[in-house]
Amino acid sequence: MPLLTTTTSNLRTSGPIIEVLISPSQALRRILEEKQQLVPQPLQKIMLIDTGASASAIKTGIAKELNLRPHGTITISTASHKSVICLTYDVDITFKIQKVAVLNVRVFESNFEGQPIDGLIGRDILSQGLLIYNGYDNAFTIGF
Amino acid sequence: MKNLALLKQELETFKKSKNKLLAEAKGKYVLIKRGQVFDVFTSFEDALSEGYKRFGNQPFLVKEISEVEEVNYFTRPTIAR
Numbered sequence: 001m002p003l004l005t006t007t008t009s010n011l012r013t014s015g016p017i018i019e020v021l022i023s024p025s026q027a028l029r030r031i032l033e034e035k036q037q038l039v040p041q042p043l044q045k046i047m048l049i050d051t052g053a054s055a056s057a058i059k060t061g062i063a064k065e066l067n068l069r070p071h072g073t074i075t076i077s078t079a080s081h082k083s084v085i086c087l088t089y090d091v092d093i094t095f096k097i098q099k100v101a102v103l104n105v106r107v108f109e110s111n112f113e114g115q116p117i118d119g120l121i122g123r124d125i126l127s128q129g130l131l132i133y134n135g136y137d138n139a140f141t142i143g144f
Numbered sequence: 145m146k147n148l149a150l151l152k153q154e155l156e157t158f159k160k161s162k163n164k165l166l167a168e169a170k171g172k173y174v175l176i177k178r179g180q181v182f183d184v185f186t187s188f189e190d191a192l193s194e195g196y197k198r199f200g201n202q203p204f205l206v207k208e209i210s211e212v213e214e215v216n217y218f219t220r221p222t223i224a225r
Contacts, residue, residue, distance in 0.1 A: 031196040052219030069203040070150050071192060078218045087147060090192060104189050
């Protein structure tokens with residue numbers, strides 16, 4: 001398992017953020033290619049690795065940029081919202097430096113207004129990998 | 145809810161068909177487009193692939209057939225849109 005360690009100046013304030021590529025799922029790309037339709041290019045985004053999130057989310061508008069259609073729903077509860085049902089989209093998320101892709105991730109769109117992130121990497125993705133949070137050294141390690 | 149409008153018909157179809165689906169295919173994944181249940185699949189990925197093959201890049205519903213909807217928790221004050 002290739003591991004990537006990232007060091008920041010202040011991990012407490014920035015959080016474990018990581019660059020990813022978000023693209024339409026492999027299944028959709030295959031169909032679009034077969035039909036000789038335009039395949040949207042992957043978008044480079046900044047995601048926060050969030051162990052407090054049981055699923056992953058993307059910023060509102062990304063689904064439209066990738067020309068995605070919804071294929072499911074998810075029920076979410078937060079400190080301020082209980083059992084809200086949201087549409088989900090399926091995407092592939094590629095960890096840029098490691099060039100590791102997690103396929104068919106079901107994400108919902110959320111408003112991260114005022115926050116320097118484009119989404120959350122939740123425990124659905126983390127369940128497939130390893131995460132070490134080294135607060136003492138302002139570093140974190142992730143591997144898949 | 146407003147943001148569910150794109151899958152409104154599919155969600156209603158799932159609701160109407162839920163008891164029958166639970167009796168026949170609990171734990172599997174159902175593929176629904178508009179008012180029609182097309183098939184059930186062992187995995188989400190298989191249902192999704194079939195949905196794309198049949199309908200292309202259009203809205204359709206792939207849903208796990210379970211009695212209780214799983215709730216996903218977020219400690220961050222994520223606001224659903």
